[in-house]
Amino acid sequence: MRNLKLQRSGPYLVMAPGMLLLLLFAIYPFIFLLTISFQEYSPIQAVKPFVGLDNYAQLAKDHNFWNAVKVTGIFVISTVGLEFVIGLALAVILNQLKWGQRIFQSIILIPIAMAPTVVGLMFRFMMNEQYGVFNYFVELLGFSRTAWLSDPQLALPALILTDVWQWTPFMMIILLAGLKGIPDEPYEAASIDGASAWQSFRYVTIPQLSKIIIIALLLRTIDAFRIYDTIYMMTKGGPINVTSTLSWIVYDKGFKFLEFGYGAAISVVMLILVVSILMFVLRKIDLFDMGGRS
Known part of the structure; x- marks a missing residue:
């Protein structure tokens, strides 16, 4: 009888530590976040009055909030789109290599091994108007120096470029894994039917890879929404909130x-x-x- 009870309760005992961690680090913080969103909550105030939906009503009238929604939308669509296109191209090229694939793959993966704060600081120095390497090449091409991070028209593209440089390898490695999982038979059948390389890619590779593509896009979209470290190191939301x-x-x-x-x-x-x-x-x-x- 005791063994039967232990058998029934065994799965719950195994799940208990994980559920406890989920409760402590996910569910409780979310409940706390939701609770204080209905309060005028400040650490310097002893009393945290309940204000209902006032905080949410204030959002509707907050120009900075709507500007942030627009900037976030532009950033997410631009970065995820570029990372997908470049990542897919790199994955296809690496998948076709007969030698040196692991070496090139290791080199390309270096950016995602770096902390976003380090990447942000590195690009901040590289885009410096006075001594940055970007302006060195701009001058070699015969153009004048550019204030990449203080120009309202260039700050967001500079941020997008930085994110694309760091996270394209992430997209590439997921798509490369998907490409390696596609069997040879569909390509052989397409070749017998006289399909060109582009037709094989369009009608065999993309359909076989579609679910992997969606997963990669969703993962990067979630992560792109959370960008903070790079902004802090490069622009701090400026100039004039164009990267906020x-x-x-x-x-x-x-x-x-x-x-x-x-x-x-x-x-x-x-x-x-x-x-x-x-x-x-x-x-x-x-x-x-x-x-x-x-």
């Missing part, structure tokens, strides 16, 4: 102006926005039924 993303204004409101309640409300809206995008995409591609059909 949702993650940046959460920091700005919460830790600079100590408006924790308002910052929490922005975080909740950001979470809802990300989850809504992901659920929309997952429904469209029917990824929930991924294991049942192919």
Whole structure:
């Protein structure tokens, strides 16, 4: 009888540590975040009055919030799109290499082994108007020096370039793994039918790789929404808020102006926005039924 009880409770005992960690580091922080988003919460105030939906109502009138939504949208679409195109091209090239594949792969993966703060600082020095290497090459081409990070028209593209440099290898390695999992038979059948290299890529590679592509895009989209470290090291949200993303204004409101309640409300809206995008995409591609059909 005791052994039977132990057998039944065994799976729950094994899951208990993981569930406890999930409760401590995911569920409780989210409940706390949601709670303070309905308060005028500040660490310097003894009383944290309940304000209901006032923080959320304030968002609707906050120009900085809507600017951050626009900047985040431009940043996410640009970075994820470029990283996918370049990453897919690199994955296809590496997959065709007969020798030196591991060496080139190791070299290309170096950027994702670096901390975002280090990458941000490195590109900040490289884009310096006075002694940066970017302006050295600009002058070699006969153009004048450019203020990459203080020019409102160039600051966001500079940030996008930095993110693309660091995270394209991440996209590449996922797509390369997917390419290696495609069997040879469909390509052999396409070759017998007289398909060209482009037709094989369009009608064999892309359909076989479609689920991997969606997973890679979703992972990078989630991560791109959270960008903060690189912005802090390179532009600090400027100039004139052109690189101020949702993650940046959460920091700005919460830790600079100590408006924790308002910052929490922005975080909740950001979470809802990300989850809504992901659920929309997952429904469209029917990824929930991924294991049942192919």
